Amino acid sequence: MAEVDESHFSLLSLEDELTCSICLSTFDCPVTIPCGHNFCQDCLLATWKESYSCPQCRTHFATKPELKKNTVLSTVVQTFNLRSTKSEASPAEEESKAKKEEVIRCDACMEAEASQTCLTCMASFCEEHLRPHRENPNFSLHQLSEPVGDLLERICTVHHKMMEFFCTQHGRPIYLNMGVFATGIRAASVSGFTFSEPQWAFPGQVRLPRPCSPDPGSQPKVGQKKKKEKQTKKAQSTGNDKARSMENLLSLEGKGEPAAEPETSDIPPNITSAEKRSELLKYGTVLTLDPKTAHKRITLSEGFTKASVSDEHTNYPDCPERFAVCSQVLTSKGFSRGRHYWEVRLSSSNFIGIGLAYNSIDRKGPTSRLGRNAQSWCVEWFNVKLSAWHNSSETVLVNPNPKRIGVLLDCEGGTATFYNVADRAYPFHSFVFPFAAAVYPAFWIFSSGSSISLCKLQA
Numbered sequence: 001m002a003e004v005d006e007s008h009f010s011l012l013s014l015e016d017e018l019t020c021s022i023c024l025s026t027f028d029c030p031v032t033i034p035c036g037h038n039f040c041q042d043c044l045l046a047t048w049k050e051s052y053s054c055p056q057c058r059t060h061f062a063t064k065p066e067l068k069k070n071t072v073l074s075t076v077v078q079t080f081n082l083r084s085t086k087s088e089a090s091p092a093e094e095e096s097k098a099k100k101e102e103v104i105r106c107d108a109c110m111e112a113e114a115s116q117t118c119l120t121c122m123a124s125f126c127e128e129h130l131r132p133h134r135e136n137p138n139f140s141l142h143q144l145s146e147p148v149g150d151l152l153e154r155i156c157t158v159h160h161k162m163m164e165f166f167c168t169q170h171g172r173p174i175y176l177n178m179g180v181f182a183t184g185i186r187a188a189s190v191s192g193f194t195f196s197e198p199q200w201a202f203p204g205q206v207r208l209p210r211p212c213s214p215d216p217g218s219q220p221k222v223g224q225k226k227k228k229e230k231q232t233k234k235a236q237s238t239g240n241d242k243a244r245s246m247e248n249l250l251s252l253e254g255k256g257e258p259a260a261e262p263e264t265s266d267i268p269p270n271i272t273s274a275e276k277r278s279e280l281l282k283y284g285t286v287l288t289l290d291p292k293t294a295h296k297r298i299t300l301s302e303g304f305t306k307a308s309v310s311d312e313h314t315n316y317p318d319c320p321e322r323f324a325v326c327s328q329v330l331t332s333k334g335f336s337r338g339r340h341y342w343e344v345r346l347s348s349s350n351f352i353g354i355g356l357a358y359n360s361i362d363r364k365g366p367t368s369r370l371g372r373n374a375q376s377w378c379v380e381w382f383n384v385k386l387s388a389w390h391n392s393s394e395t396v397l398v399n400p401n402p403k404r405i406g407v408l409l410d411c412e413g414g415t416a417t418f419y420n421v422a423d424r425a426y427p428f429h430s431f432v433f434p435f436a437a438a439v440y441p442a443f444w445i446f447s448s449g450s451s452i453s454l455c456k457l458q459a
Helices: 006-012 041-047 071-086 091-101 131-135 179-183 222-237 241-250 277-283
Strands: 030-032 038-040 116-118 123-125 165-167 172-174 298-301 306-309 328-330 339-346 352-358 376-382 385-390 393-397 404-410 415-421 425-432 439-445 451-454
Touching: 030 041, 030 071, 038 041, 277 339, 277 404, 298 328, 306 439, 352 404, 376 425, 376 439, 385 425, 393 425, 439 451
Parallel strands: none
Antiparallel strands: 030 038, 116 123, 165 172, 298 306, 306 451, 328 439, 339 404, 339 451, 352 376, 352 439, 376 385, 385 393, 404 415, 415 425
């Protein structure tokens, strides 16, 4: 009996999810609209003549929403189409289709052939739309590669980042969220995977490590192992276990003993700028979410301190303060003087924005989204990318994959600093701007089932 390709049937089970509800075929150039539903771009534009509403949930948009290609969904559809027809196609047909699929289109204009793929933006660009990456210094740290058509398959399903390592022992790529490897550890066994020099290959490169077998001479002596365990226990008792874990990992150069991954491994290794959380809590403030501003997809609970989003609309009364297009909400209190600090717990760091907005921010149009106008600032997680937005200008940041975010607002200093909160507060971005009016903490939540919660602060 022929072997069954389980991944083939797994994809086939997703056929309904990959079908446009207008043409009833698999998506062709899928786009996502503000209510969260996906359609073929041409199918959607054909339904938009004099008014703009979602063909599926009937949400009405006052102005035409800006459409952008859903690159992740597009990759899934391509994989589905390839595997669903593979068993039926003749060799000649498969060769012809393979040649067509070799042409990777620009994700910006969706017409021209892609010149390169940015592994930071997770998108491909033609020469014209690649210009910002070549000319703007803000993109100098972005990793460019030859056009890549299988981006989705290169994303770690656990960490939602590009897989950077290849383990020859297990025969598969993996993602390790330990920035300390960049310092040049030559040989170490981590979480059951064994590497040897050169042990890392950056995303998009074909650089595989040589097989590494355990070196009996590299194993620590019993006395050294007991001494190391004693030092670890002492570090935990003094409250310095996270910093000590990093130091122990760095000291593994030339040794074969595995090191436990520190809890703060998602935090950038440069921790000299970390601040004591107790210092920030001096400026702690109590916040509640304003139900008059909440979009109808957002449900408020737990004393107006938690905002959850779903495809079902809440029966809020219409009012001028309410966001009508983007699933956003403001707090009831704004600030125009002094220092103020608050923390937000995230259900997931994906399709969520945390920021600030003037009360004058537009509530009804497509430019009402946080950071897409001159009245708001935000840090936003979109797919695997973290960006800072203001006035439609984007700055891509290193993503620490946080669970809790702290915000320190200094009205006199004109700054708003965002922290990844763990044992300490690790700043990852600051906005500097003159205050023209009171600013309100603001939140954008897009994925159904996601939520944010305002934390109760205790020194």
